[in-house]
Amino acid sequence: MPRRDQRSFAIDSMLYGQRVPYDRLPSVCETLLLGDTSELRIKLLLAESSLVDALTKGRYPRQYVSSRRIGPQQVSGEMHLTFGRTRRRTVEGKFTILKHPSYSVLWVLVTDARGEFLEQLLMKGMRTAHLSNPILRTEQLESLFQRFASVPRVEDIRVRQVGTKSRIPSDELRPSLETDRRWTKKPIDEIFELAHEQNAWITDIAVDYRLPRRGMGRGYLSVGRWGEFRLRHYARDAFDLIESTCEMAYERYHFLHNRARTRETQYRSRPFVIDFTFPALNSVDDIKRLHGAVTTLPNTASVVLHGNPFYHVAVTDYADGSMFEVVSFSPTYLAVIPQGRATVRSLTALCSAVFSNFREGALKEVDEAAG
Amino acid sequence: MKPPDRLVEEVKKARGLIDDYLGSVRGLYAFAEAACFDAAAKQRVGGSNYSIPRTMTLASGGVITPDGVVQPRANYGIVAEMKKHFRDGDDDGYIDQVKKYDQDLTGWWTKGEKLTPHDLVLLTNILSTTNATDALEKWKKGGKSFTRPFAIVEYTYTDGAQRYFLLRRMAGALSDRTFDEALRRGKPVPDSVMVMLFAQCKLCDAKPPLMHMLVLLYMETVPLFVTEKDFESTTGRLRRHVTVTVAEVRDKMEEQFNPQVKGTRQPTLPKKEWVREALDALEDMELAKRDGREKFHIRVQRPPQKDALQWLVAKWLKAQDRKSGAKRPKDKAQVELELFADQPAAGKSKKRPRK
Numbered sequence: 096m097p098r099r100d101q102r103s104f105a106i107d108s109m110l111y112g113q114r115v116p117y118d119r120l121p122s123v124c125e126t127l128l129l130g131d132t133s134e135l136r137i138k139l140l141l142a143e144s145s146l147v148d149a150l151t152k153g154r155y156p157r158q159y160v161s162s163r164r165i166g167p168q169q170v171s172g173e174m175h176l177t178f179g180r181t182r183r184r185t186v187e188g189k190f191t192i193l194k195h196p197s198y199s200v201l202w203v204l205v206t207d208a209r210g211e212f213l214e215q216l217l218m219k220g221m222r223t224a225h226l227s228n229p230i231l232r233t234e235q236l237e238s239l240f241q242r243f244a245s246v247p248r249v250e251d252i253r254v255r256q257v258g259t260k261s262r263i264p265s266d267e268l269r270p271s272l273e274t275d276r277r278w279t280k281k282p283i284d285e286i287f288e289l290a291h292e293q294n295a296w297i298t299d300i301a302v303d304y305r306l307p308r309r310g311m312g313r314g315y316l317s318v319g320r321w322g323e324f325r326l327r328h329y330a331r332d333a334f335d336l337i338e339s340t341c342e343m344a345y346e347r348y349h350f351l352h353n354r355a356r357t358r359e360t361q362y363r364s365r366p367f368v369i370d371f372t373f374p375a376l377n378s379v380d381d382i383k384r385l386h387g388a389v390t391t392l393p394n395t396a397s398v399v400l401h402g403n404p405f406y407h408v409a410v411t412d413y414a415d416g417s418m419f420e421v422v423s424f425s426p427t428y429l430a431v432i433p434q435g436r437a438t439v440r441s442l443t444a445l446c447s448a449v450f451s452n453f454r455e456g457a458l459k460e461v462d463e464a465a466g
Numbered sequence: 467m468k469p470p471d472r473l474v475e476e477v478k479k480a481r482g483l484i485d486d487y488l489g490s491v492r493g494l495y496a497f498a499e500a501a502c503f504d505a506a507a508k509q510r511v512g513g514s515n516y517s518i519p520r521t522m523t524l525a526s527g528g529v530i531t532p533d534g535v536v537q538p539r540a541n542y543g544i545v546a547e548m549k550k551h552f553r554d555g556d557d558d559g560y561i562d563q564v565k566k567y568d569q570d571l572t573g574w575w576t577k578g579e580k581l582t583p584h585d586l587v588l589l590t591n592i593l594s595t596t597n598a599t600d601a602l603e604k605w606k607k608g609g610k611s612f613t614r615p616f617a618i619v620e621y622t623y624t625d626g627a628q629r630y631f632l633l634r635r636m637a638g639a640l641s642d643r644t645f646d647e648a649l650r651r652g653k654p655v656p657d658s659v660m661v662m663l664f665a666q667c668k669l670c671d672a673k674p675p676l677m678h679m680l681v682l683l684y685m686e687t688v689p690l691f692v693t694e695k696d697f698e699s700t701t702g703r704l705r706r707h708v709t710v711t712v713a714e715v716r717d718k719m720e721e722q723f724n725p726q727v728k729g730t731r732q733p734t735l736p737k738k739e740w741v742r743e744a745l746d747a748l749e750d751m752e753l754a755k756r757d758g759r760e761k762f763h764i765r766v767q768r769p770p771q772k773d774a775l776q777w778l779v780a781k782w783l784k785a786q787d788r789k790s791g792a793k794r795p796k797d798k799a800q801v802e803l804e805l806f807a808d809q810p811a812a813g814k815s816k817k818r819p820r821k
Contacts (some may be wrong), residue, residue: 366661396774413768416689417696424657432665435690461661
């Protein structure tokens with residue numbers, strides 16, 4: 096078995112230490128996974144300003160993150176962090192972040208560090224970079240895997256693990272959600288069908304798949320709804336799915352961009368709706384649950400202007416001064432009305448709060464949903 | 467923690483007053499949009515105009531400001547007055563108010579700004595329609611009448627398979643037979659229009675409740691004076707300060723909440739005195755400091771409670787108590803804090819008073 100310093104040397108020299116053109120990333124990852132790297136984690140990030148500048152010049156906790164500019168489109172760094180009050184833990188590892196060449200606001204973070212490294216890096220190490228996460232609905236995850244399954248060189252896709260969330264019927268104001276994790280060998284289609292039947296939404300799904308050109312070799316791919324991927328054994332074929340996710344993330348960004356009421360928009364905002372496609376807001380209890388979901392937004396304050404029969408709340412997000420109103424005109428959809436400032440980050444946070452704690456819904460223009 | 471009853475009552479009252487006011491604003495705009503909508507073509511009538519409110523000139527040369535003036539076509543106009551609540555036994559003074567518009571008015575969107583004749587509408591909430599029609603009957607029995615077509619139109623939200631904002635003509639008739647018939651049967655206002663009304667229409671000619679102005683000012687206007695970068699560079703409950711003048715705040719509120727095309731007959735909204743009153747209230751609430759007559763330094767902070775209205779009302783009540791010198795029981799949260807404030811550290815005894 097190669098020594099630990101030899102393994103680190105390989106990934107350092109191929110990924111963290113040198114400039115990696117984005118189109119070479121799949122082959123670099125594949126080479127590392129075929130070598131001694133057991134798993135690579137990839138995370139998609141949305142940032143309107145340069146992450147290279149944010150990490151190398153900006154204000155951030157330098158005491159546990161150090162970064163190095165590799166080029167205008169890439170930054171590498173390492174983090175060493177000890178945290179926890181009652182149970183002290185240490186995470187350490189390296190990462191590299193590349194800018195996507197086709198989508199200007201999309202950045203791709205790659206790391207081989209395990210455990211809580213990625214979560215702690217984003218929460219503490221990159222907090223001041225003001226990132227948004229792409230969020231993939233169950234429908235979108237299903238569409239991604241359908242596309243992946245249609246790739247000729249990929250066969251016999253089997254689900255290994257799936258995480259789901261569903262609602263526990265309850266009268267409480269706070270959302271009562273049940274999280275479930277199953278280890279299974281069911282085919283992909285059945286997993287999504289079951290989720291639809293149970294009115295659950297999928298938070299993450301891990302599959303393995305066969306690559307005939309690799310003989311008996313099986314690749315492993317896990318996809319999380321926040322745009323996180325784990326790759327084992329092979330990487331190149333999984334990058335098709337990752338690229339599709341990049342496209343979805345960018346479409347979502349583009350949809351939410353420039354909706355505030357500003358001089359540029361002649362002081363007219365562009366409201367949109369979250370369409371649940373069925374009567375999700377039929378009762379006062381549903382509205383209470385929705386309000387519970389909206390109030391989970393961190394660093395915000397809200398004014399409930401109306402609660403029954405329709406819901407109307409004005410929210411101010413003190414992270415960046417965004418303001419928006421949320422109104423339920425119909426039992427099947429929720430209107431989001433951006434006000435004088437409404438950043439993509441803030442609107443994404445609202446959608447995430449609703450999807451995670453109330454229900455998933457498709458984002459549409461008002462005319463599209465109202466018909 | 468359950469807030470004290472006085473606070474609960476005041477928050478409920480404030481929310482009710484804001485809802486009432488916004489209902490009136492939306493009723494006016496919804497009526498104007500409905501009048502200017504071509505149902506057959508499913509689009510706004512080309513060349514239609516409306517203004518909420520609008521200053522019109524009387525034949526005598528005086529001016530009058532109806533709550534709404536609508537011109538769906540070049541040769542047809544409607545003057546609308548809003549009275550959300552008619553209480554039982556309310557006098558017919560509000561009908562007299564509408565009667566004031568029953569004369570030639572100048573200020574329409576025509577060459578020479580004249581349009582004769584025009585219709586008159588009194589808008590009211592569904593809960594007040596009966597009282598409004600009773601007031602009309604009483605007024606007519608006094609020998610009074612309108613020379614122009616007059617109608618009472620009610621508005622409400624309906625809650626069926628879809629929620630609609632509904633307008634319905636309950637008394638009188640309008641001269642546009644098609645529009646009148648649609649109102650007689652009940653005219654729903656589509657969601658796309660309602661979204662527009664909710665998005666921007668927050669003010670009309672009537673003075674808004676103080677809490678409504680405070681919410682619009684503190685929660686939806688003042689943050690615009692802090693840049694995104696400044697917000698991002700301070701986190702948590704760190705406070706930011708902005709220095710603004712009454713005029714700057716008024717202008718910012720107008721561009722945000724009064725979406726209409728500006729003109730000489732368009733009263734500016736909000737009125738400067740409403741903004742000044744709200745800024746004075748912020749000063750009393752210790753959220754702003756005056757610097758001369760026109761300038762204020764405002765503390766921009768995230769309310770410590772998720773329900774910002776409750777926080778604003780609590781601060782306002784405290785300010786009122788301070789002004790009046792009234793000694794009221796403190797908020798439970800404060801009482802609890804004081805109970806534990808001077809507890810001696812464990813193991814140490816309290817100092818005995820000196821003899």
